[in-house]
Amino acid sequence: MELVQKKQRNTGLFTFFISGICVISAGVVVSLLQEKYGFAYSMTGTLLSLMSIGNLIAGFATGILPARIGMKGTMAVLTVGYFLGYLAMAFTGNLAVLSLAFFIVGIAKGSTINCCTILVGNNSKDRTKGMNIMHGCYAVGALLCPFLIAGALKTGPGPQIFLSACGFLLWAAFARVPVAEEKRERAKGTDWSFLKSGRFWLLTGLLFFQNATEISVTGWLVTYFKGSGVISGTLSTYTITVMWGATLIARALIAFVIQIKDTCRAMIWMGIFCTIFYIGLLLAKDQWTAIVLLFAFAFAMAGLNPIAVASAGKMTSVTSMGIMLPAASSGAILMPWIIGLVAENFGIGAGMSCNIVSCGGMLLFAVAVKYCSGRSARLPR
Numbered sequence: 151m152e153l154v155q156k157k158q159r160n161t162g163l164f165t166f167f168i169s170g171i172c173v174i175s176a177g178v179v180v181s182l183l184q185e186k187y188g189f190a191y192s193m194t195g196t197l198l199s200l201m202s203i204g205n206l207i208a209g210f211a212t213g214i215l216p217a218r219i220g221m222k223g224t225m226a227v228l229t230v231g232y233f234l235g236y237l238a239m240a241f242t243g244n245l246a247v248l249s250l251a252f253f254i255v256g257i258a259k260g261s262t263i264n265c266c267t268i269l270v271g272n273n274s275k276d277r278t279k280g281m282n283i284m285h286g287c288y289a290v291g292a293l294l295c296p297f298l299i300a301g302a303l304k305t306g307p308g309p310q311i312f313l314s315a316c317g318f319l320l321w322a323a324f325a326r327v328p329v330a331e332e333k334r335e336r337a338k339g340t341d342w343s344f345l346k347s348g349r350f351w352l353l354t355g356l357l358f359f360q361n362a363t364e365i366s367v368t369g370w371l372v373t374y375f376k377g378s379g380v381i382s383g384t385l386s387t388y389t390i391t392v393m394w395g396a397t398l399i400a401r402a403l404i405a406f407v408i409q410i411k412d413t414c415r416a417m418i419w420m421g422i423f424c425t426i427f428y429i430g431l432l433l434a435k436d437q438w439t440a441i442v443l444l445f446a447f448a449f450a451m452a453g454l455n456p457i458a459v460a461s462a463g464k465m466t467s468v469t470s471m472g473i474m475l476p477a478a479s480s481g482a483i484l485m486p487w488i489i490g491l492v493a494e495n496f497g498i499g500a501g502m503s504c505n506i507v508s509c510g511g512m513l514l515f516a517v518a519v520k521y522c523s524g525r526s527a528r529l530p531r
Contacts, residue, residue, distance in 0.1 A: 165262055169258075176369070179236075206483060226324065235258065235314075237311070297391070298312065354473075363451065392448070393444055396445040397449070397452040401452050417453075489502060492504055
């Protein structure tokens with residue numbers, strides 16, 4: 151059994167690394183598609199939102215399907231979207247096809263997040279450490295993304311084909327993972343008691359605004375820097391590396407060095423610094439100030455998602471994650487769409503300013519988790 155658990159955990163870590171490459175590349179790919187086909191800002195925002203809609207639907211599907219077709223069948227059906235979606239993006243500029251492609255990439259993203267959360271969380275002795283390591287693997291993939299995209303643009307068949315190949319590798323890894331208790335999980339009843347927990351919903355609200363903030367920045371950052379002229383040319387693409395480098399460092403420190411005794415207080419401070427650094431980022435007038443503030447913003451936000459998910463503690467299950475993560479991901483649908491609409495009418499700077507609301511929302515819900523949930527603030531194991 152220990153060997154099976156180790157394989158499940160390692161598969162979760164590996165596939166989340168691949169997912170980091172595929173997800174963060176979407177922000178670069180949508181910018182390339184905008185330049186190639188002349189899409190309006192509103193259309194760019196719509197494509198990113200469709201990806202988040204797929205993420206939302208996949209989350210619910212991942213919570214329901216295992217009881218019917220098993221965990222392994224669920225992974226096989228839902229995680230193929232990276233492969234098929236990026237493959238479609240490589241060959242057409244048709245809006246209907248691209249919309250479908252971003253949608254199924256979102257389905258792959260959502261199902262991968264949920265499956266990896268279960269594979270790693272349920273097979274880690276220290277749940278919080280395991281979740282931070284898992285999200286650290288995602289950050290490594292995101293960190294490598296611009297370099298891999300640049301290499302594909304120069305020497306390979308194209309970034310979309312490369313990402314499609316990564317998607318196939320991810321799907322194959324899920325297809326090979328042993329799922330030891332699949333039949334028993336299908337047979338036993340579903341526990342819905344987490345729905346009565348105020349802490350569960352406050353954590354979901356916190357993740358809603360965290361998702362909105364993160365996806366808006368990763369999805370729109372390259373376009374914003376190009377449009378505003380603060381950072382232009384090839385360097386704007388590599389700002390994603392700065393962001394995910396900071397994220398990786400912060401998550402590694404939380405997992406291996408920093409002992410956080412009061413997670414709620416830590417999340418409050420993260421919310422405060424995220425808001426301050428994001429406002430500073432929008433006010434930056436030169437590229438080096440912008441890069442420093444981006445690093446600080448990403449560093450401050452890095453621990454919020456894994457700590458919030460880990461704070462669900464014993465409520466963590468396929469079903470609860472099938473509610474929490476997709477409900478939270480609706481923030482990633484709403485905010486990029488709002489930014490696109492505002493940018494179309496008032497400019498990209500005004501659009502990105504809307505994300506300040508998301509930063510404030512993270513802070514408010516972090517405060518609510520600490521003072522209104524009625525639960526211990528100690529780090530769950």
